[in-house]
Amino acid sequence: MKDKKTLTFSIMDGPYEQARTVTVFRLLDNAARRGYNLNVFAYEGAVNLPFSKQSKHPNAVHGHDAAEEDHPLPKDWVASLIQTAKKHGGALDWINCGLCVDERGAHEAIEGCRRGTPGDLWKWAQQSDNTLIVGTR
Amino acid sequence: MEKYLLIESRDPYETREVENNYALASSLAIAGNDVTLFLVQNGVLPARKGAKLNGLQEVINSGVHVLGDEFSLRERGIAMDTLPKGIRAAPIDVVVDQLAEGRKAIWL
Numbered sequence: 001m002k003d004k005k006t007l008t009f010s011i012m013d014g015p016y017e018q019a020r021t022v023t024v025f026r027l028l029d030n031a032a033r034r035g036y037n038l039n040v041f042a043y044e045g046a047v048n049l050p051f052s053k054q055s056k057h058p059n060a061v062h063g064h065d066a067a068e069e070d071h072p073l074p075k076d077w078v079a080s081l082i083q084t085a086k087k088h089g090g091a092l093d094w095i096n097c098g099l100c101v102d103e104r105g106a107h108e109a110i111e112g113c114r115r116g117t118p119g120d121l122w123k124w125a126q127q128s129d130n131t132l133i134v135g136t137r
Numbered sequence: 138m139e140k141y142l143l144i145e146s147r148d149p150y151e152t153r154e155v156e157n158n159y160a161l162a163s164s165l166a167i168a169g170n171d172v173t174l175f176l177v178q179n180g181v182l183p184a185r186k187g188a189k190l191n192g193l194q195e196v197i198n199s200g201v202h203v204l205g206d207e208f209s210l211r212e213r214g215i216a217m218d219t220l221p222k223g224i225r226a227a228p229i230d231v232v233v234d235q236l237a238e239g240r241k242a243i244w245l
Binding site: 005007019020023026027030031034036129130131132133134135137 | 144146147177178179206208229230232233236237239240242244
């Protein structure tokens with residue numbers, strides 16, 4: 001594809017904390033639907049976004065069991081973004097900062113997410129059409 | 138002339154840093170650059186009718202293209218036909234367009 005672009009994003013917020021995560025996922029979804037190649041470098045708490053052991057839970061206050069509550073899980077959103085990119089002819093490559101993973105014991109990531117170093121972010125930035133760093137506040 | 142995409146996700150009532158970010162946008166535009174300030178999440182709150190603009194008017198006056206994320210505006214009950222002059226509602230596509238264009242992009 002002539003207009004195929006490669007964009008790199010770096011995110012740092014953990015799941016269930018900041019609207020920034022949702023906004024970045026909206027950007028990724030939009031770009032994935034264009035068939036772009038996408039790189040995501042997850043740093044700090046963001047390495048927990050694709051953590052495979054996230055599980056749905058009941059909500060006694062709502063009177064819902066786990067299925068009825070249907071609590072959204074960030075790992076499913078990440079998996080969905082990877083699939084959306086693939087479906088539209090692009091790819092989404094996700095790297096978790098290895099040290100951040102070790103600190104948090106977040107070793108089990110869903111398929112499509114791998115371990116790396118900040119050096120990978122630097123390489124991606126060199127190779128991409130653009131890079132957006134989304135820091136914590 | 139450089140092209141900049143600045144993304145502001147916070148409102149100026151939360152932290153004074155946002156006014157500094159507005160000043161950065163204005164300064165870049167006054168220096169002759171093409172600047173887009175994309176307001177997202179609570180960043181759109183100054184666009185509510187009757188809200189204090191807290192420096193955002195200077196940004197508009199300096200020639201910055203100030204855009205408010207449609208989704209964020211809807212979430213916060215801000216009608217798009219009541220936005221102050223100089224702030225335009227826009228889909229998040231604009232951010233992806235400008236990233237793909239290769240603009241210098243900063244999430245403030």
